[in-house]
Amino acid sequence: MAFLNFQLKPKNELEAGGRGAAPVHRDESEPEQTCPNCHKSIPVSRLWANQNVCPCGHHFRINARQRIGMITDRNSFREMDADLQSDDPLNFAGYQAKLETARLSSNEPEAVVCGTAEIRGQKCCLFVMEAAFMMGSMGTVVGEKITRLFEYALEHRMSVVGFTVSGGARMQEGLLSLMQMAKVSGAVKRHSDGGLFYLTVLTDPTTGGVTASFAMEGDIIIAEPGATVGFAGARVIEQTTRKSLPRGFQKAEFLLEHGFVDAIVARKAQADTIAGLLRIHNREVSA
Numbered sequence: 001m002a003f004l005n006f007q008l009k010p011k012n013e014l015e016a017g018g019r020g021a022a023p024v025h026r027d028e029s030e031p032e033q034t035c036p037n038c039h040k041s042i043p044v045s046r047l048w049a050n051q052n053v054c055p056c057g058h059h060f061r062i063n064a065r066q067r068i069g070m071i072t073d074r075n076s077f078r079e080m081d082a083d084l085q086s087d088d089p090l091n092f093a094g095y096q097a098k099l100e101t102a103r104l105s106s107n108e109p110e111a112v113v114c115g116t117a118e119i120r121g122q123k124c125c126l127f128v129m130e131a132a133f134m135m136g137s138m139g140t141v142v143g144e145k146i147t148r149l150f151e152y153a154l155e156h157r158m159s160v161v162g163f164t165v166s167g168g169a170r171m172q173e174g175l176l177s178l179m180q181m182a183k184v185s186g187a188v189k190r191h192s193d194g195g196l197f198y199l200t201v202l203t204d205p206t207t208g209g210v211t212a213s214f215a216m217e218g219d220i221i222i223a224e225p226g227a228t229v230g231f232a233g234a235r236v237i238e239q240t241t242r243k244s245l246p247r248g249f250q251k252a253e254f255l256l257e258h259g260f261v262d263a264i265v266a267r268k269a270q271a272d273t274i275a276g277l278l279r280i281h282n283r284e285v286s287a
């Protein structure tokens with residue numbers, strides 16, 4: 001009988017209806033995604049209904065427009081500088097083709113989307129980086145768009161909320177991309193000197209020059225669960241220092257423990273948390 005019981009057991013928790021959720025009626029034609037954390041296959045529609053978070057808590061990557069749709073009030077987002085596109089200032093071999101591929105695969109002209117929006121009724125300036133565009137790498141246009149957003153926010157006395165995801169500076173633009181770190185940081189400083197609020201949300205992965213500049217310059221820094229956040233890659237650090245790194249190194253939870261981020265906020269709670277923080281600061285500005 002033990003053998004029979006074993007056969008009748010559902011293959012995984014999701015087949016049994018998941019953790020307290022409604023039973024899943026499987027449609028054989030429906031695509032599924034395998035979770036890298038719990039290794040279970042989840043119907044894509046179910047992931048969508050749960051903001052692309054697995055029942056085990058793993059946060060799948062989402063694109064910039066999906067995130068804007070999830071976080072902002074309906075029809076409140078007004079995009080800015082949507083027509084700015086990268087050029088090839090150094091005539092770097094293969095860059096034009098890479099840009100074209102990135103535009104087609106991400107359906108975005110660049111690796112960041114900027115604009116104004118309302119989150120639970122709280123007005124703010126918002127930038128959301130796009131992983132599907134050359135892994136959110138920071139070139140001149142990314143730097144320029146974010147700088148302009150901060151300048152607009154300063155002029156209109158608005159808070160800035162930024163979602164970061166990036167592989168770092170865009171090597172095809174060499175020094176021009178590296179100088180964006182200083183340029184954006186200058187704009188962040190002027191915004192801060194104006195007594196205005198800047199909140200960053202670090203999502204997986206936030207690395208390189210973006211971490212070394214505006215991602216970590218928020219007045220409050222929150223991170224998504226499990227997000228990798230760091231400057232150099234763990235393997236490079238290990239090879240350079242010849243020391244093995246602690247478990248969970250460069251994960252959001254490790255950073256929280258060591259005081260680099262203020263809180264880890266699950267995707268589902270982000271709009272409420274961000275709106276709560278904006279409410280405090282927006283009230284101060286208007287007072």
Ligand SMILES: [Zn+2]
Binds near residue numbers: 035039040054055057
């Ligand atoms: Zn999972």
